[in-house]
Every structure is written in C-alpha cells, then in structure tokens.
Amino acid sequence: xxxxxxxxxxxxxxxGCLLGARFAQAxxxxxxxxxxxxxxxxxxxRGLELxxxxxxxxxxxxxxxxxxxxxxxxxxxxxxxxxxxATARALDLxxxxxxxxxxxFLSLQNGLGNxxxxxxxxxxxxxxxxxxxxxxxxxxxxxxxxxxxxxxxFGALDGPQPPGAHxxxxxxxxxxxxxxxxxxxxxxxxxxxxxxVGINAVTALCGIPNGAVAELEPARELCAAAVREATAVAxxxxxxxxxxxxxxxxxxxxxxxxxRSSMRQDVESGRRTEIDAINGAVVRLAERQGLxxxxxxxxxxxxxxxxxxxxxxxxxA
Numbered sequence: 468x469x470x471x472x473x474x475x476x477x478x479x480x481x482x483g484c485l486l487g488a489r490f491a492q493a494x495x496x497x498x499x500x501x502x503x504x505x506x507x508x509x510x511x512x513r514g515l516e517l518x519x520x521x522x523x524x525x526x527x528x529x530x531x532x533x534x535x536x537x538x539x540x541x542x543x544x545x546x547x548x549x550x551x552x553a554t555a556r557a558l559d560l561x562x563x564x565x566x567x568x569x570x571x572f573l574s575l576q577n578g579l580g581n582x583x584x585x586x587x588x589x590x591x592x593x594x595x596x597x598x599x600x601x602x603x604x605x606x607x608x609x610x611x612x613x614x615x616x617x618x619x620x621f622g623a624l625d626g627p628q629p630p631g632a633h634x635x636x637x638x639x640x641x642x643x644x645x646x647x648x649x650x651x652x653x654x655x656x657x658x659x660x661x662x663x664v665g666i667n668a669v670t671a672l673c674g675i676p677n678g679a680v681a682e683l684e685p686a687r688e689l690c691a692a693a694v695r696e697a698t699a700v701a702x703x704x705x706x707x708x709x710x711x712x713x714x715x716x717x718x719x720x721x722x723x724x725x726x727r728s729s730m731r732q733d734v735e736s737g738r739r740t741e742i743d744a745i746n747g748a749v750v751r752l753a754e755r756q757g758l759x760x761x762x763x764x765x766x767x768x769x770x771x772x773x774x775x776x777x778x779x780x781x782x783x784a
Contacts, residue, residue, distance in 0.1 A: 578744025
C-alpha cells in the first residue's frame with residue numbers, strides 16, 4: 468500500500484484551509500496548524516465547512532492542531548501560509564520531528580521576502596517560493612468560501628530544481644489544481660505583488676470589493692498610480708514587467724469582483740495587515756533605488772494608521 472503524501476499546513480487561514488482540503492480530498496495526509504483555538508476546535512469537532520464556487524457546501528474531515536505536536540513521520544511538504552509578518556515565528560510551532568532530510572517548504576504567501584526568511588531558517592535548498600491565483604475567504608471558525616481559481620506557480624529562488632519538487636507538482640495535480648514549476652519565479656512573485664499593490668490597500672481603506680477598483684474611476688486611478696510606481700521599482704531591481712501590467716491588475720480586480728481582499732478582511736476583523744510586505748516593501752526598495760513612490764508611501768501610512776486605530780489599541784505584533 469502506497470504511503471500517503473504528508474502535508475503540514477502552517478497557517479490555516481482561508482487559503483491554507485482551501486489548499487489543505489483539496490490535498491486531503493486527493494488522499495494526502497494533511498494536518499492544519501494554526502494558533503486560532505476557536506478555528507482549530509471547530510475543524511476538529513465538525514470538519515472544515517467549504518463553500519464551493521457554485522454555492523454547494525460540503526464538510527471535509529480534517530486534522531487540526533493549535534500547537535507543536537510530534538508527528539508520526541516527517542512531512543513531505545510544509546506549506547507556509549501565515550501572514551508575512553509571522554513567517555519567522557511560525558516555524559516555532561513546527562515540531563522538529565516534522566522536518567526530515569527530504570522535507571520541502573513552500574511559501575505561497577503575499578508580499579516580498581517570505582521565502583528568503585524561510586531560507587535563512589532552514590536552508591535555501593529546502594525552500595520553494597510561489598504564487599497562486601486561487602482565492603478564498605474565511606467566513607468564520609471552521610468555515611471557508613472558495614472565491615476564485617487559477618494556476619499555481621512555484622520554483623526555487625536560486626539553484627536547480629529540488630528532487631522533491633515533482634512530488635509537489637503531483638500533489639497539486641491530483642487535487643485538481645493547475646500547477647507549474649518555473650525557473651523565473653522571482654518575476655512571477657513580483658507580478659503577484661503588483662496585483663496586491665494595486666488592489667489590497669485601496670479595498671481595505673475604502674471597504675469596497677475588488678471589482679470596485681476597476682469600476683470606480685478614483686479607485687482605478689489610485690490603483691494605476693500605485694502599480695506604475697511599483698513597476699518602476701521592479702525594473703530598477705532587474706525584474707522584467709509586462710507592458711500592460713496596469714490592465715492586468717484591473718483584469719484581476721474584475722475577475723475577482725465579488726471578493727474581499729485579504730487586507731480588507733484583516734482591517735474589518737481588526738487584525739494586523741501585510742501592508743509592510745506589499746506597498747511597504749515597494750517603499751523600502753524605492754528608497755534603496757533612489758526612487759520616489761508617494762502613492763505607495765501614502766497608502767502604507769494610511770493602512771498603518773488604520774491598524775493603530777483598532778479599538779484605540781495597536782494590533783497584535
């Protein structure tokens with residue numbers, strides 16, 4: 468009997484739950500790890516409630532953990548889906564026995580620097596970085612709605628393809644998820660960043676769905692200005708960016724019209740956002756390159772102000 472592919476999902480938010488559920492449905496041995504006790508308890512007691520794109524609802528039995536626990540065997544894949552600011556601390560929750568000599572780490576997180584942080588902790592040879600066009604929203608403890616689907620791309624930040632990368636591809640494809648290995652993964656991470664730069668802060672600050680960014684002229688112009696600034700920074704960093712990148716970002720906004728961006732979800736829930744790894748990363752790199760990015764600077768400071776206004780207190784670190 469074939470041994471099930473073992474997956475540990477670190478960060479059982481909307482996307483972590485969606486991917487974990489798909490892998491479990493494909494026969495993988497999946498564990499969800501998250502510090503949200505209510506969320507973990509709900510999944511343990513009644514399974515993960517998943518609303519599909521067509522509105523159908525299903526309950527998927529899942530194993531969920533809220534703290535470091537020894538596994539029966541090392542994971543083949545540790546999928547890191549925590550917020551960017553929690554990447555380094557997240558590995559403190561992973562039991563040492565979960566990491567074997569052939570374990571790979573895959574980051575499909577938003578923003579810049581996540582895979583580099585992992586590489587500093589576990590070594591670059593064990594880390595894959597990627598982006599996904601899948602979308603999901605967490606509706607409550609143990610409840611997730613699938614918000615959109617599309618391909619997933621991943622690759623090594625540097626060096627050759629790791630031996631275990633084919634197993635990761637097989638996992639995604641058995642789960643019915645389109646996936647591809649790419650050598651130019653840094654460019655794709657920047658393309659995803661540009662989408663987030665143009666949509667996330669605007670929707671979070673204005674409380675609007677993604678589609679309104681494309682539909683409302685002021686939001687559209689703000690999005691375009693932020694993306695153009697970030698494009699100049701990317702090119703200064705040696706990243707090739709498509710000429711029609713602004714239109715591509717607006718197309719994404721239209722394709723995910725009804726979705727609430729992850730940053731909007733964070734703001735509406737009073738949680739810390741990933742602004743520092745998105746628009747904030749553009750600001751830091753622009754300073755290094757001697758470029759001015761006033762729109763991204765302003766969006767960053769506005770979201771930071773919003774975070775510090777939650778209930779009169781600062782959000783969790």
